Amino acid sequence: MSRVQEGQGERGVSDRPDATAGAQDKPPATAPGAGPGGRPGTMVAPPRPPAGGGPFGRGPFGGGGMPAEKSLNFGPSARRLIHRLDPERPRIIAVIALAVVSVVFSVIGPKILGRATDIIFNGIIGRQFPAGTTKEQAVEAARASGHGDFAEMLARMDLIPGHGIDFQALATVLTWALGLFVAASVFGWLQGYLLNDATQRTVFRLRADVEAKLHRLPLKFFDGQPRGELLSRVTNDIDNVSQTLQQTLSQLLTSLLTVIGVLAMMFVISPLLAVIALVTIPLSMVVTGLVAKRSQKLFVAQWAHTGGLNAHIEEAFTGHELVKVFGRGPEVEEVFKERNEQLYKASFGAQFISGIIMPLMMFIGNLNYVAVAVVGAVRVATGAMSLGDVQAFIQYSRQFTQPLTQVASMANLLQSGVASAERVFELLDAEEQEPDPAEPVRPTARRGRVEFEQVSFSYDPDKPLIEDLSLVAEPGHTVAIVGPTGAGKTTLVNLVMRFYELDGGRITLDGVDITAMSRDDLRSQIGMVLQDTWLFGGTIRDNIAYGSPQATAEQIEAAARATFVDRFVRTLPDGYDTVIDDEGGNVSAGEKQLITIARAFLADPSLLILDEATSSVDTRTEVLVQHAMAALRTDRTSFVIAHRLSTIRDADLILVMEAGRIVEHGTHDELLAAGGAYHRLYSAQFSGALVPADEGTGT
Known part of the structure; x- marks a missing residue:
């Protein structure tokens, strides 16, 4: 026989002045339409209202954005992002080698083209002198006529008086230049291919790590995270990181190598001109640093406001029916306009300020x-340099400033990407649920006996909810849990599922402490049907088979017949192959609930939890489902949370909870005869619905 022991403490939760506020079935205010998110019992709290409050701080038209108060910790976040490339080290080494070869070929090209310019210039000048004159005679003649600078220039030129352009030598030089540029392009393409492979593999692992992290996070993490904000981190921010890695790594590497190679060639050609060109480096660094410093906070705000806007949109469209019913469309639009304006200002400011770098x-x-x-030009005129060298140096100066300009123009993308990376790292660094034991224990027999031993739990340490609770649910018995909203009914079964960790005491399943079991093993023995149904996009057959993926078509249909799903599925054009969307929009609320019940029936668990499982079912169907539930509960322990007291009259044990404590327990007849809390609830539901609480039953 099931038995219950009430808490032994001298002061219960109800003795505390704030106990009522702390006693809740679920974490506060789940968002409209917030389903289990793929796992029974998952609840998502809406965003907090913005600073200063507002008339609609809850529901589909409430909730504030995610303020970007935390400044970007650029250095550590950037290094951490780069370290995620460590598994791709062989590819990165190959990328660096290919980049070096490509840049070397590109850097040599202008010097060779300078030689082509010299050949053309020498031919043009040489043709102006009569044939048969020697170079020395031409130099002396120019010096004798008072053109000393021209004479010095002639002395440095490789010309033959009377001869024009040497087209054979010019063709040879141009062929070499063309070959070098083609080779540089080929090596650059190979570098880009390998780098793209390395970055996409890195982002692939990052997405996998985030997905795995989400499965290791406790339910309380999701209670405090708006779903739109979380989705923004998983999708938008990771995509932005991917784009940043793809674009910046290649350009940064190539730009750095180009600067080094070009600088070396510039010093080879003319140290004086090289020093002049180098003056621009500190000036460029100062300008880039000043602009980047101003833009980085705006980029943090941009992505934070993006997440806040996504959270509002997701919340509003999930609860769009409530928005329409209560006529809150204008308020939703106002909140959207406000957050869209915040995002616009942050995005415009970030892009505008960082965009100043390029000009x-x-x-x-x-x-x-x-x-x-x-x-x-002065040095050519004085004979200190050849025209080809000046041309090559001008090309090098362009090649030198271009990579600096590219690096500067990438500052906005880099700032944005690292800001997104930091948001992803915050998710990866979130505190995880307690790990499963290294050597999990499994019950020797699956009977479904559940025992609470002096269990204590609270969502908020300052507001105790369940204190010193002890009870036993024997195998095959049905334990009904009733009580007012906020009494702790759903919390009780969530503790059995180990969605939350206990503050004290322990819960055993078939004599084994649930903390000594792996979560997968524990939950594989439990079936759960929630008040809030959850269906994914797929066929009705797939949704039922979610409870047991290995089930055959015959087993699926047998479960559907047992739970009266078969009766309405046969009326659909495609039967069990009817495709429903993720919110089950093409089936009624009651039919969705029946599908979830069939899913639990198919799983054949040893412990069954029904959280208002028939709340969306019509009265006639409820009678049929009650018969199905009776068959489903046979030889297994069942916890039934119910507000309709008529549905739990045949329960083996009824627990009446108030403020996290069990105030009464017994059978239906025993509790009615006792005339206590259960009697008041029953009377209020069936005979005193129109009697004010303070004048009638007092409940």
Whole structure:
């Protein structure tokens, strides 16, 4: 026989002045339409209202955004993101090697093209002198005529007086240049291919890590996270990280190598011009640093406001029926406009400020170009440099400032990507549920005996909910749990499922402490039907088979017949192959509930939990389902949470809970005869519905 022992403490939860606020069936205010999220019992709390409050802080038209108060910790987050590439080290090494070869070929190209310019220039100047004149004679003639600078220039040129352009030598040089540029492009393509492979593998692992992390997080984490905000981290932020890795790694590597190679060639050609070009580096770094410092906070705010807006949209559209029914459309639109405006301002500010970098860098690059061109022209005129070297140096100066400009222009993308990475890392760093024991224990026999031993639990340490609770549910018995909203009924069964960890005491299943079992093993022995139904996009057959993926078609249909699903499925055009959406929009609420009951029936658990499982079923169907539930409860322990007291009259044990404590227990007839809390509930439901609480039953 099932038995109950009431808490032994001198002061119960109800003795505390704030006990009523702390005693709840579920964590506060689940969002409309917030289903189990793929697991029974999962509840998602709405976002908190924005600072300053508002008239609609709850429900589908309430909830605040996610303020970006925390500044971006750029350095550690960027290093952590780079370290996620460690498994791709061989590919990264190959990428670096290919980039080096590609950049070397690209850097040599302008020097060779400078040689082609010299061949053309030498031919043009050489043709102006009569044939048969030697180079020395031409130099002396220019010097004798008072053109000393021109004479010095002629002395440095490789020309033959009277001869024009050497097209054979020009063709050879251009062929070499073309070959180098083609080779550089091929190696660059190979580098991009390998880098793309490495980054996408890294993002693949990041998504897998996030998915695995979500399964290791306790239910209380999801209670405090708006679903839209969480989805934004898992989708938008990871996609942004992928884009950042893909674009910045390749350009940063190539740009860095290009700067090094070009700088070396510039010093080889002219140390003076190289020093002039180097003046732009500190100036560029100062400009980039100032702009990036101003933009990084805006990028943090941008992605935080994106998550907040997603949370509001997801919440509003999930509960769109309530929004329409209560006429809250204007308020929803106002909240949307407000958050959209916040996102617009943050995004515009971040993109505008970071976008200033490119024109500033182009301006600095143009100043560098003018300085190099002027000084180079003077040195050619004085014979200190050849025209080809000046041309090559100008190309190098462009190649030198271009990667600096690219790095600067990537600052906004890098800031945005690292901000997204930090949001993902916050999710990965969230406190996980207690791990399963290294050597889990399994009950020797599956009987379904459940025992609570001095169990204590609270959602908030300052507001105790369940204190010193002890009870035993014997195998094959049905234990009904009744009480007012907020009494702790659903919390009780959630503790059995180990959705939350106890503050004290223990719960055993067939004599084994549930904390000594693995969660998968524990939950494999429990079937659960919730008041809030959850169906995924697929066929009716697939939704029923969710309870037992290995079930045959005959077993699925047998479960459907036992729970009266078969009777309405046969009326559908496609029968069991009828496709329903994730919210079951093309079947009624009662039919959705029947499908979830069939799912639990098919699982054939040793312990069954029914949380208002017939609340959406019509009266006639309820009678049929009660017969199905009687068959389903045979030889297994059942916990039934019910507000309709008529549905639990045949329960072996009825527990009456108030403020987290069991105030009465017994059979239906025993509790009615006692004239206590159960009698008041029963009378209020069937005979005193119109009597005010303070004038009639007092409940």
